[in-house]
Amino acid sequence: MSDIVIDIADVRKRYRGGVEALRGVSLQVPRGGIFGLLGPNGAGKSTLVKILMTIVRPTRCCGTMLGEAVGHKSTLAKVGYLPEHARFPEYLKGAEVIRYVAGLTGMSGHLVKQRTAELLDMVGMGDWGKHRMGTYSKGMKQRIGLAQALINDPEIVFLDEPTDGVDPKGRLEMRNLLQKMRDEGRTVFINSHLLGELEMICDSVAIMDKGEIVRQGTIAELTEKSRRYELRTRGDLSEGLQRKLAEDGVETEGDTMSVYHRDPAPMQPILDALRAEGVTIVEMREVRQSLEELFMESVGSEGVGGTQKGSTPPQLPGKELVK
């Protein structure tokens, strides 16, 4: 079994009218784990997923999904999908929607019934499966959407903006469900522009902009370059100390100093020098670039406007050492 579940190269899509949605996307998604595809609105994220799901026909596409050429219909029996703004028939009950999707996948019999009950419980809809979709809230519909995406016990689950329109409590529960899916060994492929959420759960990400992948890797790999220590001090620094710190590569801005080291050992002489001059060290912490910062650096200011809609500002991932 290959460790790569999606391996595509040079995927292109030009819509009628000349709009070039994808301009040679190459991507590798490892098996197991949560993969996040980020990008501003219109970057081509949904188009890429739709090509993989055979909903959109690519202008050009080389590559495989689960070892078969992209577009191979039978492979889709091993794939789950929750589209953005998913619509389910309002006249069906929650459990019926899941069984309907199971039927479309070709599943039948006792297994479907059993699995439907399990999934309803898993998404916290055990008591609501016998109610019509028309009576559900947005969050409840998304839960059913998630359950239907899992009915065929898929190896890969594609979730396009799964938390869009879901309240904070629902988002937290959704994150827990995604982590559970990862623990079960599935590959979860999420399209989202809610960077804070992705940062919390994704093992690896790719950033798309204007139809191209501009960065790809684990979050740790992508933010490694930006790892640094930040020192906040109180008290004036002498000119001599300032010069010495600058020679040691310390960047000073107001009362905050940044030192680009990955190891805390080289920080010790700096701390000693500050203490020797009687400077009060208010705080020292290890800092790395947040996903949002990485994203903004990758797509530039042009793409940012659309990406922040509905997002919660991600917290800077800092680990306080001294306070």
Added chain:
Amino acid sequence: MRQILTILWDSYRLLAAKKLFWIVLFLTVLIAMIYASVGFTPEGISVLFGAYQIESDLIVEGSMFAEYLYMMIFTDYLVPWWLGLFALVLALISVCPIFPDFLKTGSIDIAISKPMSRVMLFLVKYLGSLLFVAAQVSVFCVIVFIAQGVRLAIWNLEIFWAVLLLTFVFSLIYSVAVLVAVWTRSTLFSLLIALLVWGSTLAVQWSESVIYKLTYAAPASGLSIDMKTGQTGQADKPLEVNEGMEKFYRVIKAVGTPLPKTRDATYLLKKKVTVRGKNLTRMSEFLEDDASERERREAKVTEDYDNRHSTAYIVGSSLAFEAFILGIACWIFVRKDF
């Protein structure tokens, strides 16, 4: 197979969720029950389960004419007018949103992303939509079947041809609605275009029917019509066919050939059902032995009119139309990016 059954099951659930489906079904049952309320007594016809009596010497209990009349009400009035027109319009209104709704973003994505070809998905969805009419006509035919059995002691399974024929007629009109829906995703537009095409084909079929009567049936009956004055005359023997009218008829028939034969297909039912083994389009078989020469001639004229188009022509040309329209719709559906 499981996928096909799933889509058909969903179609049934969709119909069951529509109020209009139950309203039309109620009206259909009501009309069928009114039909069932007609009976025959030794004195004549009883209506509304004996509430009213119409005296008749000819149409009485046990007579062939009673059977003929009972069947003719079904084939010439109930099927073409209620099931074949009003109920069909209501069915079209009810079923037209199926494809536009199915094609909405977020809905179509789920279906297309499954291991099932787009062609199969399209065709099964289309067939599932025809359930509306098939179910309505089936219920109607069951009531008519029981009514005929109870009233006349005739258990005539031939009336169930109506289910096949009317579903076929509906499929012809609905194929146009599906093409427009796949193309534009608009319910309103697809309904309007389907009604427009249906209306146009009906107009052509009615014109063809009227011009046939003027060109062939009237002269064959010895009836002459002065087109300038409107005066009519009756001769004792058949008259010559007017060449100008004949050319005109050929033109109107050529215009109608590629179009769906909704009206003619509905009347095909008359070719399929029999009364005491006699076909309803063979009028001469119903004449008594002492019928006059003129009665025989009139019967022959009616026969020729009823059989002027072969079943192969009506069904074949309509199927060709449907295959062409559905082919385009399917091609668009298969190639479309959703």
